Amino acid sequence: MARFADAAPLVGDRQTLWRTLQTFNFTRVAIALVLLVYLSINAHTGFWLYGDFLYRQACGVYLALAVVGALTTEFWRRHFLLQLTVGIAIDLLLITALYVAAGGAKSGLAILYLFPLAGGAVLAPTVLALFFTALVALTLLLESAWQLLNFTSESTISQAGLFGAAFFAASYLLNRLAARLLKQERLAVEHGTDLRVQQAINQLVIADMRDGVLVLGPDITVLTANPAAERLLGLANVPQAERRLARITWLAPIAQAHAAWSAGGAAASFVMIKPAEEKMAHLRLRFASVDAAVPDNARTVVFMQDVSEIENRAQELKLASMGRLTASIAHEVRNPLSAIGHANSLMIEDAADPVQLRLLxxxxxxxxxxxxxIEDILRLSRKAQTGGEPVSAALLVPEIVEEFRESQALRPGFIHVGAMDERSVLFDPLHLREVIVNLLSNALRYASGRDASIRLFMVSDAGRRRELHVQDDGAAITPEVRSHLFEPFYTTSRKGTGLGLYLARELCLNNGATLDYEYRTDSWNHEQGQASGRFVITLAAPDAAVQTE
Incomplete structure (x- = not known):
């Protein structure tokens, strides 16, 4: 075992060996104290072969050298092998002096050699550890031979040989065991380093993902969320202690999707959420459970993908395809259609039969x-890209509503206009008029006909965000219809073209605004706490330099 003789030992190896040497030195101090006390008690006549041996002084010197070695290891961690060799050499010299002075094998002090030899076997290379063991075995044999030459009646050669063999066996076994343990620690350090690197890579990848990742606990509390999830769900300002899906209003659809999945539903689902001060997000959720031995530690990973951008891209592709057909539709369909309409009008004037009149x-x-x-298609192809201009919604919206009421011959009070923010918004007046007329025409199909069946009101905050809500008292649009609501040519009415809402959204986008259908709990003419649907236009505010109060 090369120990510090290796070309490039690991940092973990150095720390382990230095800690072990430090423990070894402190243990040497304790043994020196025990020897001082033990030999003082047994300092009776006949215990020492040489009566003038200064055993107390020898033990004192050993104790002092042990303290110096312990302090050196504590404060000067250099030349590991040199410190170890010097310490073991001092141990062997002083133990040999005590062993010989106390009479050799009969004193029972040979067992003291086991301490430095064991330390050398654990900390030193194999060759050096066996060298120390060989020196001790040779010392025991020489001392026994000397005793045999001088005291023929007391032969201790065999006892010295047994001690030497036992020391060799113990040293080799301890050396191999220490080598294996050190190798296991080196592997553990390497695996720990690899694990930390992999963890750092995983954190980097998850942090840079455009898709959101949530880790939920058993009580659907958000334990971990990557930056994309924080942004999509609006969790940046929500304290960690309050991040429970059931307690956050706008995250209720995710909690419901999780409950459906837990009950055996599909692993993937689509939800619509609108975090505070954020735009509406259409998310695709995929749930995955993390196996845990303890049920209380069960985790659920939620992968979230914002499909709003995909939907917008799909709509752009549809618009591009529709633009290529606009010219042929205008020339090939509009002129024949005008002729058919004109001929049909002439026939209606001359028709007398009620059945024929109904068919005409x-x-x-x-x-x-x-x-x-056709007119809607032509407007889509002609719509200009504009950044809008500052307009007063408080003045323009009531004017548009009044014109619509008169054109549709609606009684006063049928459409209720709520409070409007006096601050200006960025929107082309003609575009805003067309958007509101489209939304009012849609609401007129489903409203009950009572007073204030249709409501327009503005919601604003202390910042720059303002929302114009258009709501009717009819049944809310189902989520299935909601997912296709703004697609071109999609309609649930026999009289609709399927382009009105699509055109309204495109005009909003051209003016830096957004149009969406949302479910809000601040409902009107509904049960308390029950979400109601409405169209929401999120308006852009002009710069402060042109802001009008």
Whole structure:
């Protein structure tokens, strides 16, 4: 075992060997004290072969040298092998002096050699440890031979040989055991280093992921969240102690999806959430359980992907495809459709049969529907890219609502306009008019007809964010329909073209705003705490330099 003779021993090896040598030196101090007390008690006549041997002085010197060695190891950790060799050499010299002076084998002090030899076997290379053992065995044999030459009646050669063999066996076994333990520690240090590196890599990868990762406890408390999840779920300002999905209002859909998955549902699901002061996010969730031996330590990992960008990209591709068809639709469909409509109008004027008149009216309605669809397509292709201009929603919105009410011959009070923020917003006035008219036309199909069946109101905070809500008292849109609500040509009404909401969203995006359908618990004309649906336009605010109060 090379120990510190190796070319490049590990840091863990050095620390272990120095700690062991330090323990060895402190143990030497304790043995020196025990020897001083023991030999003082047994200092009667006949115990020492040489009566003038200064045993107390020898033990005192041994104790002093042991203390010096312990302090040296504590404060000067250099030349490990030199310190070890000097310490064992001092041990062997003083123990040999005591052994010979006390009469050799009959004194029973040969057992003291085991301490330095064991220390050398654990800390020194194999060759050096066996060298120390050989010196002790040779010393025992020489002392026994001397005793045999001078006292023929007391032969101790065999006893010395047994001690030597026992010391060799113990030294070799301890040396091999220490080598194996040191190798195991080296492997543990290497594995620990690899584990820390892998953990750092995992943390870096998870931190840079665009997808969110959550780790939930048994009570659906958020234990860990990567930066993407913090951003998607708006957890940055939520204290760790309060990060329980069931307690955070806007994360209730995730808690419901987790409950459905726990009950045996699909591992993947889609939810819509809107964190505080954030835009609506459409998330794809995938749940995975972490096996744990203890149920209380069970963990669930939630992988979250924001599919809003994918949906927007898909809509852009649809718009690009639709733009390529606009010219041919305008030239190949619009002109024949106008001729059909004109001919149908002439036939209606001359029609006398009620059945024939009903059929002609059906034709006229469908011609009008097709004409509106073409007009919507043409508006999409002609819409200008604009950053909007500062307008006062408090003045413009009531004006648009009044014009719509008059054009639809609605009674006063049917549409209720709530409080409006006096601050300006960025929006092209014509675009805002078209967006609101589209939303009001959609709400008119589903409203009950009572007073204030349709409501428009603004929600604002102390910052720069303002929301315009358009809500009716009809049934809320189901999540299944919600996922396709803004797709081109998607409609649930026989009279709709499927382009109104899509056009409204595109116009909002062109003005730096967003349009979405949300479920809010601040409901009106609904049971307390029950979420109701409404269209929400998140408006952009102008710069402070042009802000009007």
């Amino acid at each position: 009216n059906i034709i006229n309605d469908n011609v009008g529907r097709l004409n509106r669809m």
